[in-house]
Amino acid sequence: MNKELIMPTEMTIKDKKQLVKGNVIRAAVFARSKVIEVMTADNERYYFIYYKNTLIYGDKLDKVEEGTFISKAFSEGLVIQSPHPLATALIPHLSVSIPNKSRLFPQLEIHFSLEEMAYIATTLDSFIEKEQLIKTIDKVFFHFRRDGNFMKSFQVLQMLNNFAPAFKSAKDRMGSQEFHSYHHFYHSSSLPAIFKKDPLYVEIHCFKNRSNPEERILLEEILSKQDGLIGLLLWLETADKLQEPKSIEKYTEIALSFVTMEEWIPILGEVNINPFCELPETKSIIQKMLQKGHYTQAALCLLNFIDDLPASYDAFLKEIWENSDSKFVIAHFDEFIKLLQHLPHDEKSKQLEQKVFQIAAILLEEHDLNTVHEKLAPIQTLHPDSEVIRKINEMFELEENPDRMMELGDFYAEFKQFDKAIDCFFWEMELQPQNPSPVRKICKMYQNKGMVNEAAAYQKVYAQLKRNQETG
Template sequence: METGIFMPTVISIKDKKKTIKGEIIRAAIFARGNVIEVNTEDSERFYFIYYKNTLIYGNKLDKVEEGSFIDKAFYEGIVIKSPHPLLTPLTPNSSITIPNKNKLFSQLQIHYSLEEMAYIATTLDSFFEKEQIITIIDKVYFHFRRNGSFMKSFQVIQILSDFSPTLKSAQERMNLQEFNKYRDLYQSSNLPSILKTDPLFVELQCFKDRINPEKQLLLKDILREQDGLAELLLWLENVEKNQKVHAIEKYTTIALRLVSMEEWMQILVQAQINPFRELSDSKRIIEKMIQTGNYENAALSLLNFISDLPTCYDEILRKVWENSDSRFVIGHLEEFISLMKQLPDGENPSKLEQRVSQIVVILLEKHGLVSVHEKLLPFQKLLPNSEVIRKIDKMLTLIEDPDRMMELGDYYADFKQFDKAIDCFFWEMELQPQNPSPVWKISKMYQYKGMVKEAAAYQKIYAQLQSSQELG
């Protein structure tokens, strides 16, 4: 179901001396890294890599290569698609300045540890040649080895081996005798034991295999020390997959640091979580939406859970039905029919007729009579005495009868379908060229359409025909 309360996340990209406007169309979290995909006004695609929510690098890409970090992030990571309010906290700044590519790695050394820099380099394989990245990681490896930091050099060679599994030199170094005890440590120890020594390795392993319950628990503990966004997204992913809601109060507290309560309710709706069952404050929020005229946003929260709502929501449902724009109702026709079934007996028949008439007018603009009739069948069961539906049924019987085009045209005119009415009256005018009645009706239709010259022309023809009849 669409979530109309969400707005696209707009961003500006500063590249050298020009600024490019764009919208974030999706983002992916992959452990400590984030990837943002932006579609610009010129339909170009830019991709940006973040590490711990800080921009590392990004630029325009014509194609994302299979097996690259960006490809892996969108395939294996936690993905959020636009429009979604959590895209905003994923991009701390609404304006991005593309870093100087030539100075990038020297800048990374200032802000990150060398082990982190080695890993960050592997996330940039869409923007740098693979050999250049391998060279950077090799330099870090040999730096640690020369200084006798064998544990760190082993950790770096693991990063290189994971980045390029077919690289023979990396495999050979992984098997060096001086690394035996470190290799044995990683193979024999559990992840919690490795966590203090190599938190990056553990976080990556847990994230890649987060479907594993033990690794997921450890990952939650790791993420708890961060800003809460990744932990929240992990929780939402788990709930969407398993449809089991737990710790809602805790994650509501985290969410409300990032988004409004209205947005949080919509996020839950998108995850197929019933906010009216899980959030004690949800009814008050919906009532506030109604008071401020946000009927459609209220509807987007309510419609998926109509059958689970208590009777205390009946008045809210009635207001949503009466005040939502008819085009919006048509876009969610099945859900609104379910809503109508929930409404108590004794609804105002004239208001119901007025709403059904509005719906029919819009449906006739885009669909033929047969299709409109089919779409109204559920309403027919709910409103067996509806005059509007009776008219549609009648029109269906007239559509193949050339002798009753005037009658069909009158019905089309009732529903403000003036062009279709004109077609019917033209047919009748051709069959009875001396009859002034269809000509007069055509003139009226053009008046309703605001086509003054055409209306006057047919008014003149009508007057001539009328005069001829009187003389005859």
């Protein structure tokens, strides 16, 4: 995705009594949970855990340990790398305060069910000792069992066993006779049937196994009723393999709740969907950009699809070429070469020459002549009569001929490469120390550079050589 026009998502963090600002580096969705990674100007990294869009906890971490929930979220979840148009939509608040760790679980118990609190505990192992989390989950288990709610106690026990498979007590309880019927229910029932009893389990199971068609379909159904944004990210994960027009239209409608069409176009490009072939309304979007003079934005949208654009976009491409800054063209040179192939070969020779001249001048400033010659070769293929390219070709040949440095210098001067021109004229001046012509040219180059003292010095040398010539 072209990210030149996407601003990074900035977050403000209240850490104890200090305010810290940082940019979101990436975000990961894992079922009902999210992880946001933020980097400060001092390269410190903060991580924040959310559950159902509620901030649970966060803090600064020097390292994310392998096997923790945060590590799993970024390796197995739906990940967005920043900057990304959907990043801001994914983060509930761009200003957060790190919760008090000592009051964390009492607060969670107020806002969430006990089984949800048990699950949330499994996501906090980067911040809280695992033994403490095990004890917290275990307490929830015993609470349900004491109340005679064996189904919920079994649900929590499954979480605990998955979270801490080496915890022998949980393993022993899983195999006990009192939970045999629940084992049978989870292993023999369909996922929709289990969902009625344990929606959290099914949602997490389907998310982990979303590569399987059955689980993915059910997960899509669940998300369609809960969270359109997560459903959108789920679709984007495999959209490049399932390019069905109805599906693209459906998720475009959902996406426009979170981003603009201008932002949605490059997102589709990232999953290899050409919006200019699939969505007719995109043409009017580009037209409006150009009417507002947003040529760079329009170019960044179209250049991704330059190999497969309908012919009706050629007029837009011509307008973009004529109005794009030369430095921007160079930054996307390969794509602009393809753009030129869409343009008619007549009527624009003068305009083309002006643009190619500007491009050549910038390239000569940044690269050696051989590199410039190679970079501009594709333009010669498309426009063999270009006078600018002819001059570059001639310069390329002159560079190997020390007897024609004056000519090479004149070419450099024409392209406003005054330092390189001076080098050529110096060479000639050393070969012909009595010839005033290269000295006069050096004087002129310093004048063009605004170096008055140097120009005056060479003007004196030139005047002396001219007098010597006249009296000789």
